[in-house]
Amino acid sequence: MHAPDHEFDPDDEYAGGFDAEMEVDDEAGTEALVWQLLLLINPGDEETALRQFGAWQDATADLDDGETEPAWVLKDIIDWTSGFQVHDDDAAAFVESITELVARWNLDLDWGVEDPTDDAFLDEASIRELLHVAYDALRSHGYTLWVWETGTDTVAGWMTLSRDDAAMRVVAPALGIEVRPAG
Incomplete structure (x- = not known):
């Protein structure tokens, strides 16, 4: 696993937290945006974000930014740890995955x-x-459940702190990931 590149300092990128009025730097690379997304979906767990970031670096080491679709690479890296993807008609898998994800809090x-x-x-x-x-249920605990448009017969997403909703609306689209709150 590699620490984040020295081209950016992940702690300085949004040192004061995520600002609702923030704009994404057009020069920010995919790697910097992926790091910010991982911090958002792993609130309070920088160790997991760093491990997933290392997996991102390994998975994309030989690819140019234009050769990857961040959502699909990330999906495999975060699945059942910080995110989920289930078939549209699999209620049991959805309940199981969400239950597993919220157990970390x-x-x-x-x-x-x-x-x-x-x-x-589950049948109904x-x-x-x-x-x-x-x-x-998550909103009542200060979290937001997000889904991203997969273009397939699956539902995928993750959770963030509700206070980071504005940041998610900036970071995910900058990565080409179309997200919306699940509610």
Whole structure:
């Protein structure tokens, strides 16, 4: 694993936190933006962000910026640690992945039923409804659930601190990732 390039200092890039009025530097490289995204989706866990950043560097070492689609490279790096991707009709995998992701903050989401792993509940549940339930539950704890448009029959996304919503709306599109809050 490699530490972030010396071309930018990840701590100085947004040293005062993420500003709602911030603009992305047109000269900022993909690597700098990926680092900022990883910090956003791993709040309070710079160790995981750094490990994922090293995996990003390894995966893209021999590629030019134009040869990668950041969302797809990142998806494999963050899956089940800081992000999720499930098939549109797999409610069980969605509940399981979100439950796993929020466990890192010691949260247990209220899915509106006693047992969210119950087959009867999952057979009737739609991913769209579950996204709204998870979004609302996470907002009550100060987090935002984001989804990105995959262009496939899957739903993918991650979570950030709600106070970083404006930063996500800047950083993700700068990487070519079309995101929206899940709610």
